[in-house]
Amino acid sequence: MTVLPDDGLSLAAEFPDATHEQWRHLVTGVLRRSGRDVPDAEAEHALSTALEDGLRARPLYTARDLAPDPGLPGFPPFVRGGRADGNTAGGWDVRQRHTVAGRGAVPADLENGVTSLWLVVGESAGIPVAALGSALEGVHLDLAPVVLDAGAETGPAAAELLRLYAEQGVAGEAARGNLGADPLGHEARTGRPYDTAPVAELARSCAARHPGLRALTVDALPYHEAGGSAAQELGCSLATGVAYLRDLTAAGLDTVQALGQLEFRYAATADQFLTVAKLRAARRLWARVADVCGAPRAGAQLQHAVTSPVMMTRRDPWVNMLRTTVATLAAGVGGADAVTVLPFDDALGLPDAFARRIARNTSTVLIEESHLTRVIDPAGGSWYVERLTDELAHAAWEFFQEIERAGGQAAGLRSGMVGERLARTWSVRSAKLAKRREPVTGVSEFPHLAEKPVVRERAPEPPSGGLPRVRRDDAFEALRARSDAHLAATGARPRVHLAALGPASAHTGRLAFAANLFQAGGIEPVTDGTFEESGAREVCLCSSDAVYEEQAGAAASALREADAGHVFLAGRPGPYPGVDTYVFAGCDVVAVLSAALDRMGVS
Incomplete structure (x- = not known):
């Protein structure tokens, strides 16, 4: 480390060093003035x-928040990346997903920045096996890695795929993907196992004849999509x-060969710091597994992140x-080897050309224009990220040990233990979503009832029958769908007068606040004119607490006389006669809106 000479210009020389205790005491004073009387020792917890x-993000991290040494990039425990150069040599692998053949999507992606293909194959859920050749028509398989699903x-x-390699004359060592x-991922999706005997043979074949081709994917998306936490x-x-x-070594591969046959797939979310920590923790944990297996140098986890x-x-x-x-940035900072950006219309059906272009350009902008890959492990050394990585790794290891005690992943799936734990986590998160403690922009916050629907061609149905697939917008989407059906049937949305x-x-x-809340359930707020002129049967009083004390009771009584069927008040519950329901920050918005639609006869 270079030590700069003292030039006598230190800007902080005249000030004493601030201590952690002083900061905490000042925080306590601020909390006290806001009405929260907590002792100094609990100040940080109050703001966390x-x-x-069971993890908490604290308001301040310092050098006192020690974490284990993450090592160097490219060396065990690989926290800082599986390669010594990180993603600085050209960036990450830009991998796009395709579920149908034709439509010109594959060539367009490869011509415009995509560097590998992720093909969903299956008679009902993707590209038929017989159509794989047509899907890859014109693709130079020695240049574009292919990942099958x-x-x-x-x-x-x-x-x-191996036949197509041979047909194109691709040498064994040139095949990649x-x-x-x-x-187990298929069983998690469908509830049905399939014969694993051919899997070991595929791994032996790849190890012997296709060193750049791996045989197995450890796909963690089924658990994420079932509502699981990062540690789960x-x-x-x-x-x-x-x-x-265990299966591969039992089939005759040595430990190093077996480790080299696995690629891991994780979700990257808009919680950027948690995503960064998750990818770093995943590498550390897998390095620990490789170390226990006696092959620490072979424990660099190959990671594929999917938004x-x-x-x-x-x-x-x-x-x-x-x-x-945000998710792609987090995946890149976290050190993912390959990143798939799902098109913005992915939840609506098959993406159009514009959506695919935006998806692939997301990686291009981050790599080529933001220069994100010029730095190896950009988050390394951050007290917060290093601490979060360590805490997440411990929580994940604990859940892994719980699964192992239950007999392993297959036993955990078949007994329902894994599904129950994921469902419990999603239930807690669903309550936060319903109360808008976790807001969803455009859905639970700032919805737009006059928005023109985005319509896409229907996509193949994904596998089902096993763990559920959830989305953050599920509860509000159900409410909006009821409103849409009512609009189609009657020509008008359900209304509430404000x-x-x-x-x-x-x-x-x-x-x-009230207009935003009711629109989240597809209920049109009416502010013009009187209640009688609004065409609504329900009404919400809106004002300050001081005005409520003077006018709320009388206003509610007058509205009752005007035949209001239900009276809301925007604010905390208070002693206001005639008010049926209070809506406020932290209330169960989904329950309130669902009950309102029921009363309005919206099926």
């Missing part, structure tokens, strides 16, 4: 944010990877561009 898996049809799909065998996603991936190592399907919304899908941009009390300075804030 609860995360899943074929479920129970992995054997035939792999055989067809992954044959995509993932029996990691724990399930570890348990799955360990199960595959989270759970965070994608069907309403106001344009906002998905922002979500996927009755403003007092001057504009008193009612403007809560009027906007």
Whole structure:
């Protein structure tokens, strides 16, 4: 480390060093003035944010927040990346997903920045095995790696891809990608296992004749899409990877060969720091597995990050561009080897050419224009990221051990233990979503009832029958669908009249709050004219607490006389006669809106 000479210009020389205790004492004073009387020792906890898996994000991290040494990039425990050069040599692999053949999508992607292909193969859920050749027509297979996702049809799909390699004269060492065998991932999706005997043969073939081709994928997306937390996603991936190592070594591969046959797939979300920590923790945990297996140098995890399907919304899908941009940035900073950006209209059906272009350009802009890959492990050394990585790794290891005690990943799936744990996590998160503690822009916050629907061609139905697939917008989407059906049947949406009390300075804030809240359920707020003129049967009073004390009771009584069927008040519950329901920040918005639609006769 270079030590600069003292030039006598230190800007902080005249000031004493501030201590952690002083900062905490000042925070306590601020909290006290805001009405929260807490002792100094609890100040940080009062300002911390609860995360899943029992973790908390604190308001301040310092050098006192020690974490284990992450090592160097390219060396165990690989926290800082599986390669010594990180992604600085050209950036990450830009990998796009395709579920149908033709339409010119594959050539267009490869000509415009995509560097590998992820093909979903299957008679009902993707590209038929027999159509794999036409899907890859014109693709130079020695230049474009191919990753298959074929479920129970992995054997035939792999055989067809290998035939295409031979047909093009691709040398064994030039073939790159992954044959995509993932029996446990398929079982998690469908509830049905498939024969794993051919998987070991595929791995032996790849190890012997195609060193750049891997046979197995450890796909953690089924657990993420079932509502699992970051630690649960990691724990399930570890348990799955360990199960595959056991199978491969039992089939005759040595440990190094077996480790070299696995690729891991994780979700990247718009929670950028959690995503960065998750990818770093995943590498550390897998390095620990490799170390226990006696091959620490072979423990560099190959990672494929996919922007989270759970965070994608069907309403106001344009906002998905922002979500996927943040998620892609997090995946790159976290050190993912390959990144798939789902198009913004992915939740609506087959993406159009514009959506695919935006998806692939997301990576291009981050790599080529933002120069994100010029730095190896950009988050390394951050006290917050290093601490979060460590805490997440411990939580994930604990869940992994729980699965192992239950008999392993297969036993955990078949007994229902894994599904129950994921469902429990999603239930807690669903409550936060319903109360808008986790807001969804364009859906639970700032919805647009007059938005023109984005319509796409129907996509193949994904595999089902196993773990559920959830989305953050599910509850609000159900409410909006009811409103849409009512509009189609009657020509009008359900309505609520917003009755403003007092001057504009008193009612403007809560009027906007109430309008936003009701539109999240597809209920049109009416602010013009009187209640009788609005055509609504329900009404919401909007004003300040001071005005409520003077006018709320009388206003509610007058509205009752005007035949109002239900009276809301925008604010905390209070002693106001005639008010039926209070709507406020933190209330169960989904329950309130669902009950309102029921009363309005919206089926």
